[in-house]
Amino acid sequence: MSGTSPSTPAGDGSLPGTGRTAVVTGASSGIGAATATRLAAEGFDVVIGARRVDRLEALASSIGARALPLDVTDPGSVDAFTAALDRVDVLVNNAGGAFDSAPVADADLDSWARTYDVNVLGTVRLTKALLPKLRASGAGDVLFVGSTAGLISYEGGASYTAAKHGVHTLAETLRLELCGEPVRVIEIAPGMVKTEEFSLNRTGDQGKADAVYRGVREPLVADDVADCIAWALTRPHHVNVDLLVLRPRAQAAQHKVARED
Template identity: 90%
Template sequence: MPDPTETTPSESRPLPGRGRTAVVTGASSGIGAATAARLAAEGFDVVVGARRVDRLEELASSVGARALPLDVTDPASVAAFVTALDRVDVLVNNAGGAFDANPVADADLDAWARTYEVNVLGTVRLTKALLPALRASGAGDVLFVGSTAGLTSYEGGASYTAAKHGVHTLAETLRLELCGEPVRVIEIAPGMVRTEEFSLNRLGSADKADAVYQGVREPLVAEDVADCIAWALTRPHHVNVDLLVVRPRAQAAQHKVARES
C-alpha cells in the first residue's frame, strides 16, 4: 500500500506559472475569461481587465484572480490599470472584436473606427505601457490573440480582417524590435470559435449568430484557445511560438467549412 505521505511526480512538480503574474485583457467573457481560468489553474497570479466590472469581478472570484477595470481605448483607463500593477511577466492581449459584416461598398466607417481602435490601437496602447515591466521581469511574454482573419481576407469581413492583419503585423514587428531581449512575442490565431458574444456583437441578432455555426460539427470553443495560449506560455522561455494557427477540424480554410445537413 503506498505511503500517503509520499507525493506522486505530478504532485511534486511545480506549477509552470507559479511566481509569474499574467495580465489578461477582454476577460469578461469568451476567450479572455477561459484564458484567465486556465492560467490561474496553471499557477499564474492572474490580473483580469475589462470594461464590464461586474462580470469581471464574478470571474475573478471564481478562479482566484484580481479584477481591475480596463478600457484599452481610453488612455486614462490604461494608465490607471498599469499603475495598479506591482509586476507583470505575461501580457495576453485578448481585448478586441468585430462590429459589422458589411461589404466595402456599404462600409460603416464608425464600425471600422471602433474595430481598429479596440483591436489595434488599444493593443498598442497597453503593450507600450507594460513593456518596461515585461522587460524588467527578465522573462516576459507578450501574447497576441489574433485570428485567421489576420492571415486571409474574405467577403464582408474587411473591417475585421484589416484590423487583425494589423495585429499580425504588430506582433511580427515587435518580435523583430525585441530580438535579443528577454521578452517573447507570441501570436495565437484562431479560426472558427463559438463563444457567447463574438458573432452576436458582429451581426446583431442571435439568429444570425447561430447561422454562422449551423451544421458545423464541433466548432472550437473558448477553452480550446485558452489551452493553446497556456501551452505556448508554459514552454521553456527559450522556446518562442511565433504563430500558432488553430481551427476546428471542420474548417480547412476561411471559405472551406464542412456543414452537416
C-alpha cells in the same frame, strides 16, 4: 497541450506559472475568461481587465484572480490599470472584436474606427504601457490573440480582417524590435470559435449569429484556445511560438467549412 508536461519550465514539481503574474485583457467573457481560468489553474497570479466590472469581479472571485477595470481605448484607463500593477511577466492581449459584416462598398466608417481602435490601437496602447514591466521581469511574454482573419481576407469581413492583419503585423514587428531582449512575442490565431458573444456582436441578431455555426460539427470553443495559449506560455523561455494557427477539423480554410444537414 497540457502546460504540466515534462517539457515545461517547472521542474521542481510546482505548477508552470508559479511566481509569474499574467495580465489578461477582454477577460469578462469568451476566450479572455477561459484563458484567465486556465492560467490561474496553471499557477499564474492572474490579473484580469475589462470594461464590464461586474462580470470581471465574479470571475475573479471564482478563480482567485485580481480584477481591475480596463478600457483599452481610453488612455486614462490604461494608465490607471498600469499604475496598479507592481509586476507583469505575461500580457495576453485578447481585448478585441468584430462589429459589422458590411462589404467595403457599404462600409460604416464609425464601425471601422471602433474596430481598429479596440483591436489595434488599444493593443498598442496597453503593450506600450506594460513593456517596461515585461522587460524588467527578465522573462516576459507578450501574447497576441489574433485570428485567421489576420492572415486571409474574406468577403464581408473587411473591417475585421483589416484590423486583425494589423495585429498580425504588430506582433511580427514587435518580435523584430525585441530580438535579443528577454521578452517573447507570441501570436495565437484561431479560426472558427463558437463563443456566446463574438458573432452576436458582429451581426446584432441572434438568428444570424447562430447561423454562422449551424451544421458545423464541433467548432472550436474558448477553452480550446485557452489550452493553446497556456501551452505556448509554459514552454521553456528560450522557445518562442511565433505563430500558432488553430481551426476546428471541420474548417479547412476561411471559405471551406464542412456543414452537416
